[in-house]
Amino acid sequence: MTEIADTPSPDVPGGAAGTGLDIRSLGQLLYMGAIGFGALALLLWALAQWNEGGAGEAVDAVTGTITLSLFGEPPQLDSTRGTDAVSFNILGHTMEGLLRYDADNRLVGGVAERWQIDDAKATFWLRPDARWSNGEPITAHDFVFAWRKVLDPLNASEYAFILYGLKNAEAVNRGEMPLESVAVFALDDRTLEVHLERPVPYFDKLVAFATYNPINQAFYESREGRYAADADDLLFNGPFTIASWVHGASIRLEKNERYWDADRIRLNAIDYAYFTTDSNAIINLFKDGKTALAGLVAENLDDALQRRWRIKRFSDGAVFFMEFNHREDRLTRNYHLRKAIQVVNDSPELVYRVIKLPGNLPGASLFPVWLKGVDGYFRQEYPLADPPPDDDLGRRHLATAIDELDLDGPPTLVMLVGDSPTAKKQAEYYQNVYKQKLGIDIKIDAQIFKQRLAKMTAGDFDIVMAGWGPDYDDPMTFADLFASWNENNRGRYSNAELDEAVDIARSSSDPATRMDAMAKVQQILYDDAVIVVNYERGSVYVSHPRLKGVVRRAVGTDPDYTGAWID
Amino acid sequence: MFLYAVKRLIQGVVTVWFIATATFFAMHGVPGDPLMNDKAVLPEIRANLEARYGLDKPIHVQYWIYLKNMASGDFGISFTQQNREVNDIIREHFKVSATLGILAIVFAAFGGILWGALTALYRNRMPDIVIMFMVILGISVPGFVFAALGQLSVVEINDWLGFTLFPVAGWGTVQHMIVPSMVLGLGTMAFLTRLMRSSMLEIANSDFIRTARSKGLPVTRILRKHQLRNAILPVITVLGPSVAAITTGGFVVELVFAIPGLGRYFVQAVQQSDYTVIMGTTVFYGAFLVFMVIVVDVLYGFVDPRVRLE
Numbered sequence: 001m002t003e004i005a006d007t008p009s010p011d012v013p014g015g016a017a018g019t020g021l022d023i024r025s026l027g028q029l030l031y032m033g034a035i036g037f038g039a040l041a042l043l044l045w046a047l048a049q050w051n052e053g054g055a056g057e058a059v060d061a062v063t064g065t066i067t068l069s070l071f072g073e074p075p076q077l078d079s080t081r082g083t084d085a086v087s088f089n090i091l092g093h094t095m096e097g098l099l100r101y102d103a104d105n106r107l108v109g110g111v112a113e114r115w116q117i118d119d120a121k122a123t124f125w126l127r128p129d130a131r132w133s134n135g136e137p138i139t140a141h142d143f144v145f146a147w148r149k150v151l152d153p154l155n156a157s158e159y160a161f162i163l164y165g166l167k168n169a170e171a172v173n174r175g176e177m178p179l180e181s182v183a184v185f186a187l188d189d190r191t192l193e194v195h196l197e198r199p200v201p202y203f204d205k206l207v208a209f210a211t212y213n214p215i216n217q218a219f220y221e222s223r224e225g226r227y228a229a230d231a232d233d234l235l236f237n238g239p240f241t242i243a244s245w246v247h248g249a250s251i252r253l254e255k256n257e258r259y260w261d262a263d264r265i266r267l268n269a270i271d272y273a274y275f276t277t278d279s280n281a282i283i284n285l286f287k288d289g290k291t292a293l294a295g296l297v298a299e300n301l302d303d304a305l306q307r308r309w310r311i312k313r314f315s316d317g318a319v320f321f322m323e324f325n326h327r328e329d330r331l332t333r334n335y336h337l338r339k340a341i342q343v344v345n346d347s348p349e350l351v352y353r354v355i356k357l358p359g360n361l362p363g364a365s366l367f368p369v370w371l372k373g374v375d376g377y378f379r380q381e382y383p384l385a386d387p388p389p390d391d392d393l394g395r396r397h398l399a400t401a402i403d404e405l406d407l408d409g410p411p412t413l414v415m416l417v418g419d420s421p422t423a424k425k426q427a428e429y430y431q432n433v434y435k436q437k438l439g440i441d442i443k444i445d446a447q448i449f450k451q452r453l454a455k456m457t458a459g460d461f462d463i464v465m466a467g468w469g470p471d472y473d474d475p476m477t478f479a480d481l482f483a484s485w486n487e488n489n490r491g492r493y494s495n496a497e498l499d500e501a502v503d504i505a506r507s508s509s510d511p512a513t514r515m516d517a518m519a520k521v522q523q524i525l526y527d528d529a530v531i532v533v534n535y536e537r538g539s540v541y542v543s544h545p546r547l548k549g550v551v552r553r554a555v556g557t558d559p560d561y562t563g564a565w566i567d
Numbered sequence: 568m569f570l571y572a573v574k575r576l577i578q579g580v581v582t583v584w585f586i587a588t589a590t591f592f593a594m595h596g597v598p599g600d601p602l603m604n605d606k607a608v609l610p611e612i613r614a615n616l617e618a619r620y621g622l623d624k625p626i627h628v629q630y631w632i633y634l635k636n637m638a639s640g641d642f643g644i645s646f647t648q649q650n651r652e653v654n655d656i657i658r659e660h661f662k663v664s665a666t667l668g669i670l671a672i673v674f675a676a677f678g679g680i681l682w683g684a685l686t687a688l689y690r691n692r693m694p695d696i697v698i699m700f701m702v703i704l705g706i707s708v709p710g711f712v713f714a715a716l717g718q719l720s721v722v723e724i725n726d727w728l729g730f731t732l733f734p735v736a737g738w739g740t741v742q743h744m745i746v747p748s749m750v751l752g753l754g755t756m757a758f759l760t761r762l763m764r765s766s767m768l769e770i771a772n773s774d775f776i777r778t779a780r781s782k783g784l785p786v787t788r789i790l791r792k793h794q795l796r797n798a799i800l801p802v803i804t805v806l807g808p809s810v811a812a813i814t815t816g817g818f819v820v821e822l823v824f825a826i827p828g829l830g831r832y833f834v835q836a837v838q839q840s841d842y843t844v845i846m847g848t849t850v851f852y853g854a855f856l857v858f859m860v861i862v863v864d865v866l867y868g869f870v871d872p873r874v875r876l877e
Contacts, residue, residue, distance in 0.1 A: 281736050450600065451598050
C-alpha cells in the first residue's frame with residue numbers, strides 16, 4: 001500500500017479551500033447524494049433477501065413463545081455421540097429416555113412407566129402411548145439399537161463408559177466381543193431387560209442420562225449417515241421438536257403434540273435466536289427485552305445490582321480443584337510438599353475476596369454439598385474436617401519436603417491453567433499466596449482448552465487447575481475420578497486402598513456400605529493431599545419476571561424449560 | 568492485459584498452496600488435537616476416532632490426501648460440528664460475513680472519501696480539526712471497544728425510545744445489519760479518511776492542478792474532474808486488502824452481535840484445534856485475499872490509464 005506524506009508545499013494555498021462551493025455544485029452534490037442513498041437502500045434490501053432470520057420479544061404470551069440465547073451451535077445431536085452441554089440441553093428438551101428428572105429433581109418415569117432394578121438385572125416396562133414424532137410407537141427395540149450403537153467401537157462414542165454397567169459392555173466397546181453380546185434384550189415391544197455386569201445400585205439414575213436415549217433404527221438407517229445433521233434428520237420423542245435449525249444462527253423448538261405427556265407442557269415454542277458466548281451481549285439482549293434469561297459474570301454483576309434485578313443463584317454441580325502430578329519424576333510426588341501447599345490454602349479467601357461471584361462455595365471435599373447420601377445429604381452425613389489455614393504447619397511440611405527431596409530451598413513449580421480471566425486471576429492469586437507463605441515460586445502456564453488437555457494428558461505440569469462436573473445424581477460420578485484405572489486421573493494418582501473403596505462404592509447394594517466407602521475416598525483424597533479443592537461452582541442469572549417454572553439444576557437438563565410457563 | 572491477469576492468477580494459486588502447506592504443518596505442530604475432550608476415552612476408542620478422521624496415518628500421507636481433496640474442492644467434515652461439511656460451513660456463513668463486510672466497506676469508503684475530501688478542503692480549519700480528531704480516535708481505539716460501545720448505545724437508544732429501533736444482536740433483517748456494519752467499518756473509514764486527505768492535499772499541489780486553475784476552470788470542476796479522480800487512486804489500492812481484512816476480521820463484531828458469520832468459525836476452529844475447519848477457512852480466506860488483490864490491480868488499469876499492465 002502507498003504511504004503518502006501529509007506535507008503540502010507552502011507556496012500553494014490548500015487546493016480549493018477558501019473558495020467555497022457555489023449553489024450549482026451544491027445542487028449537484030444533493031443529487032448525487034440522493035442517488036447514493038437510493039443505491040444504498042437497494043443494496044440493503046438485496047442483502048436482506050439473501051439472509052434470513054429475525055426474532056421476537058423475550059416472552060410472548062399471545063403465542064406462548066420465549067426467546068433465548070445459546071452458547072453456540074449444538075455440535076452433536078446424535079445422542080450416542082453427543083458430549084457437550086449445548087447438545088445435551090437441546091436433547092433434554094426434544095428427547096426422552098426411560099426415566100427423567102421432574103421439577104423437584106426426583107426421578108420419574110419417562111418412556112418407562114414402571115421399572116425394577118436388582119443386583120443382577122433391570123427391567124423396564126414402556127408406556128403404550130410413548131410415540132416418536134412420526135407417530136410410530138417407541139419400542140424396547142429402539143433402546144437395544146441405540147445402546148448397541150453407543151457401545152459399537154466403530155461409533156467411537158466418548159460417553160460409552162456410562163453404559164459399562166451392562167453385562168459385556170466394556171468388552172464389546174473394546175472390540176473384544178461382538179455387538180450382540182451386550183446384555184440388553186427386548187423381551188417384547190414394551191419390555192426391556194438389562195443384565196448387569198455387577199450390581200449397579202444407581203442404574204435408575206444412569207438411564208436418565210442422554211446417552212441412554214432410544215433411537216428409531218429404521219429412521220436412523222434411512223438417513224444414510226446423516227442422522228442428526230439437520231432438523232429433518234431427527235425423530236423426536238420429548239416435549240418439544242426442532243421446528244427449524246439455521247446452522248450457527250438459531251434453533252426453534254415447538255411443542256410436540258405427540259409427546260405422551262403433552263398436557264404438562266405449557267410453552268408453545270422456545271426460540272433460541274442468538275448464538276453467542278459473549279456475556280455482555282447476552283446481558284444487553286436481556287436489557288432490551290429480547291432474551292428471557294441471562295447468566296451473570298463478575299463484570300456485569302454491579303450493573304445488575306444497580307438495576308435492581310432479581311438475581312437468582314444455583315449450584316451448577318461442578319467442583320474445581322488443584323490437581324498434583326503424582327508421576328515418578330515430579331517433585332509433587334512428595335507427600336510433604338503437597339501437604340504444605342494444602343494446609344496453607346484458604347478457599348474462603350479465594351471465593352469471597354478473589355473470585356467474588358455470588359453462588360460459589362469454598363471447597364473442601366471433592367464431593368459437593370448437594371450430593372445425596374444414605375438418607376440426607378452426603379456431606380452432612382460424612383462431614384470432612386477442614387481446619388483453617390495453618391502457615392506454620394505448612395512451613396514445617398515444606399522443610400521436611402526440602403530435606404527429603406534434597407533441595408537447596410523452596411522449589412519452583414509449574415501451574416497449568418486455562419486461559420479464562422477467572423483462571424488467570426486464580427493462578428495469580430495462588431502465585432502470590434505460595435510465594436508469601438512458603439517461598440515457593442509458581443510458574444503459570446496458561447493454555448487454551450485443547451492445549452491444556454494435551455499437557456494434562458502428557459503429564460506436563462506440577463499442579464493443574466482442573467474441574468469436574470457430574471454426569472449422574474450419585475456420589476459415584478465423583479468418587480472414581482482418582483482411581484488408578486481412570487483415564488481422567490491426569491495426575492496418575494495410584495493408591496490400592498482408594499481403588500478398593502471405589503470398588504465397594506460402585507458395586508455394593510447396601511446404601512450405608514456404599515456411602516461409607518465414598519467417605520473413605522473423601523478422607524484419602526484429603527489426608528494424602530491428592531488434590532486441593534478450591535470451590536464448588538455456583539451460577540447467577542436473571543430471568544424475565546413473567547417467565548416462571550424454569551428449573552436450574554446440577555444434574556440433568558439445565559436450564560430446563562419443559563415445565564416453564566408465561567405468567 | 569489478459570496475459571497479465573492469467574500470470575497473476577497462477578502466482579495466486581502458488582501463494583494459496585503455500586498458505587495451505589504452512590497452515591497444515593503449523594497446525595499439526597501445536598500440542599493438542601481435535602479429538603481431545605473433557606473426558607478421556609479408552610485407547611481403543613481413541614484409535615477408532617483417529618481412524619475415522621484419518622489421523623492414524625503418517626503426517627506426510629495426511630498432507631497428500633489433504634492436498635488431493637483440496638484440489639477437488641472437498642475440505643472434509645468438521646471435528647467439532649460432527650455432522651457438517653466444511654464446505655457447507657463456508658457456504659452458509661461466508662454470505663453473512665460478506666454481507667456484513669460489503670456494507671462495512673461501502674460505509675467506510677463513502678465516509679472515508681467524503682470526510683477526507685472535506686478535511687482537505689477545510690485544511691487547518693474547524694471541520695478539519697474536528698474530523699481529524701475523530702479519525703485519530705477511530706484508528707487508535709480497537710474494534711472490540713467500538714463493538715461493545717455500539718451495542719450499549721443501541722440498548723440506551725431503544726430504552727429511551729421505548730421501542731426497538733435497532734436490534735441489540737442477531738441477524739436477518741436490514742435493521743440487524745446497520746449497527747454492526749458501521750462498527751466494523753469504523754476503523755477502515757478513519758484510515759481511508761486520512762489517506763484521502765493527504766492524497767487530496769498532494770494532488771492539490773501538483774502541476775496539472777495549477778495548470779487547470781490557470782486555464783480558469785471553475786473550482787468545482789477542478790475538484791471533481793481532476794483532484795478527486797486522482798486522489799481516489801491510493802484509496803482504491805487499499806480497498807482490496809481492506810475488503811478481505813474486514814470480511815475476515817469481523818470475528819469480534821460477529822461474536823458481540825451474535826451474527827452467524829464465518830469469522831467466528833475461523834477463530835473458534837483454532838481454539839478447538841478443529842483441523843478441517845482451520846484448513847478450510849484459512850485456504851478460503853487466503854484465496855479470497857489473493858483474489859481481491861489481483862482484482863484491484865486489474866481495476867487499477869481501468870481507473871488510471873497511466874498504469875500499464877504487463
